[in-house]
Amino acid sequence: QLTANIQNYHFDHILLNAAGVMCQTTTELDTVLASDYTGAVVTKSATPTLREGNPEPRYFEIPNHLGTINSMGLPNAGFDYYMSYVSEKQTTKPIFFSVAGLSKQDNLDMLHQLQDSDFKGLIELNLSCPNVPGKPQTAYDFETTEQILSEVFTFFTKPLGVKLPPYFDIAHFDMIADILNKFPLAFVNTINSIGNGLVIDEVTDTVVIKPKSGFGGIGGPLVKATALANVRALRQRLNSSIKIIGTGGVTTGRDVYEHILCGADLVEVGSQLAIEGIDVFERLEKELADILTEKGYTTLDDARGQLKTI
Ligand code: DHB
Numbered sequence: 001q002l003t004a005n006i007q008n009y010h011f012d013h014i015l016l017n018a019a020g021v022m023c024q025t026t027t028e029l030d031t032v033l034a035s036d037y038t039g040a041v042v043t044k045s046a047t048p049t050l051r052e053g054n055p056e057p058r059y060f061e062i063p064n065h066l067g068t069i070n071s072m073g074l075p076n077a078g079f080d081y082y083m084s085y086v087s088e089k090q091t092t093k094p095i096f097f098s099v100a101g102l103s104k105q106d107n108l109d110m111l112h113q114l115q116d117s118d119f120k121g122l123i124e125l126n127l128s129c130p131n132v133p134g135k136p137q138t139a140y141d142f143e144t145t146e147q148i149l150s151e152v153f154t155f156f157t158k159p160l161g162v163k164l165p166p167y168f169d170i171a172h173f174d175m176i177a178d179i180l181n182k183f184p185l186a187f188v189n190t191i192n193s194i195g196n197g198l199v200i201d202e203v204t205d206t207v208v209i210k211p212k213s214g215f216g217g218i219g220g221p222l223v224k225a226t227a228l229a230n231v232r233a234l235r236q237r238l239n240s241s242i243k244i245i246g247t248g249g250v251t252t253g254r255d256v257y258e259h260i261l262c263g264a265d266l267v268e269v270g271s272q273l274a275i276e277g278i279d280v281f282e283r284l285e286k287e288l289a290d291i292l293t294e295k296g297y298t299t300l301d302d303a304r305g306q307l308k309t310i
Contacts, residue, residue, distance in 0.1 A: 002285060002292075002300055004039065004265045006243045007159050007186050009094045009122060011039030011266060014300065015256070015281050018247050018270030019045050019098045019124065019163065022278070024076060026085050033091055037281035039266060040093055043082045045100035045126045048110060050078035054131065054211035061275060062199055062208075065251075067220025068271040069199045071131040071211035074100060079110050086119055098163070100126035102135055104148055115156050122186060123158055128165035130195030130217045137165045137195055139176065146179045153183055161187035161245070166194055166226045170233070177237030188238060189245040189268070190230040193217025220271035224249025228262050235263025235305060253287020263305040 004011045016038050022028045024044040032041040053075025060069050076082075079099070086095050097119060101107035107125060114123055127139035127148070139145050139162070152160070162185065167173055180188060197218035199208045207214025227248025235244055246264030250256055251272045259267045273280050297303045 002289065004243075004300065006094075006122065006265065009159070011094060013037055013039035013281070013285060014260075014266050015284055016040045016096075016266060016268055017042060017273055018268035019043070019096075019126065020070075020072065021270045021273045029085060031278050033089070033093055033095075035278055035281050037285045038093070040096060042096035042124060042268070043085070043098050044076045045074060045098040045129065046076050046079045046082050046110065047074055047100060047102060048079050048106050050081070051075055054133075057209050058211055058216075059274070060199060060208040060216075061271075062220070062222070063202075065221060067218055067222035067249075068274065069197055069209055069216040069218055070193070071209050071216035073131050073133075073211060074102075074129060079113065083113070083117065083119070086121060087117070095121035096124045096161075097121055098124040098126055100129050102132060104144075104151070107148065108151060111152055111156055111160075115158060119158070123156075123160045124163050124189060125152070125160060126163040126192070128163050128192035128195075130165065130193060131211065133212060137192075139164050142175050142179060145176070146182070149179070149183045159186035161185055161189055161243075163189040163192055164230070164234075166191040166223070166230050166248075167233075168226070173230075173233040173237060177234060180242065181237075181239050185242045187243040187245055187265070188234055189247055190234055191223065191227045191248045193219045193270075194223050194226060197222075219248070221249055221251060224255060224258075228258055231259055231264050232262035232307060250284070253284050253289075253291055256284055256288045257291045257303070260300060260304050261307040263307075265304070 054073030243265040246259035247268040
C-alpha cells in the first residue's frame with residue numbers, strides 16, 4: 001500500500017506535483033487531481049492579487065538532463081481564483097493551498113481568509129520563493145520566520161505546513177528545526193529550488209533566462225543530494241508530529257525511494273513533471289513499487305526513515 005497520512009488526511013498515493021508546476025490554472029489543477037497516481041494536488045503559490053510574473057524566457061531545461069532553472073516571479077491568478085477553485089471542487093483527494101505573500105501582512109491576510117473560509121484541505125505557507133526581485137527568501141532569516149509563525153498561530157487552527165528553502169550547514173538545520181518545533185505544524189516541505197543559480201548557453205555565452213540577469217532557482221537532478229540531505233536532517237530533528245514532504249531531484253522511482261529512506265511521508269515532483277507531463281506519476285509509482293518488492297518491503301512505513309549509516 002503506497003499510502004500516507006498527515007493528521008486526519010489520508011493520501012492514497014504518495015506523489016503529487018510540486019507547487020509551481022502544473023497548478024496555475026483550473027485546467028492544470030484538474031489534470032493533477034484526475035491522475036490515478038497522485039495522492040493530492042498543491043496550488044500555485046498565491047499572492048493576494050493576480051501577478052503576471054517576470055519577463056520571458058523565465059524557465060529553461062538544462063541540456064543533458066541536469067535539471068532546470070526558473071525565475072517565474074510568482075505568476076499566479078490571485079488568491080480569490082484559487083479560493084473559488086477549492087470551494088467549488090468536489091473531490092476526495094486532499095488539496096494543499098499554497099500562499100506566498102510578498103510581505104508578512106499579505107501572508108497574514110491570506111491565512112485569515114483561509115481560516116475563516118470553508119476550505120477543508122491543508123495550507124502550505126511558502127517561505128522560500130527565490131525569484132521576486134528585491135525580496136529575500138524569508139526562511140533564510142530565522143528571526144523573521146519565528147516571528148511570522150508566532151503571529152500565524154495566534155489565530156490559525158487549520159493544518160498548516162511551511163515550504164522551506166534548502167539549507168547547507170548543520171548549524172542551520174539545528175536552528176530552523178528548533179524554531180519549527182515550537183509550533184503545531186502539520187508538515188514541512190523541503191526543498192524549494194536551490195536559489196539563484198546561473199546557467200550559461202555554451203554556443204552564445206549568454207544567460208538562458210531573462211529575469212535577474214540570468215539568476216534563477218535550480219531544480220531537477222542537480223538538487224537531489226541537497227534535497228535528500230534536507231529531508232534527512234529535518235526528519236532527525238523535527239517532532240514526530242510534523243510530517244515531511246520531500247521535494248527535489250525526483251526523476252525515477254529510485255529517487256522517490258531515497259526520499260522515503262530519508263524520512264519523507266509524501267514526495268513531490270517539479271522539474272520532471274514539467275518535462276514529462278502528467279504520465280510521470282504512473283511511471284514513478286510503478287518504479288517505486290518494483291523497488292519495494294525487490295527489497296522485500298510490503299509497506300512504505302517499513303522503509304520510511306530506514307537509511308543506513310556506516
Ligand atoms: C516562484 C518560485 C519559487 O521557487 C517559489 O517558491 C514561488 C514562486 C516563482 O518564481 O514563481
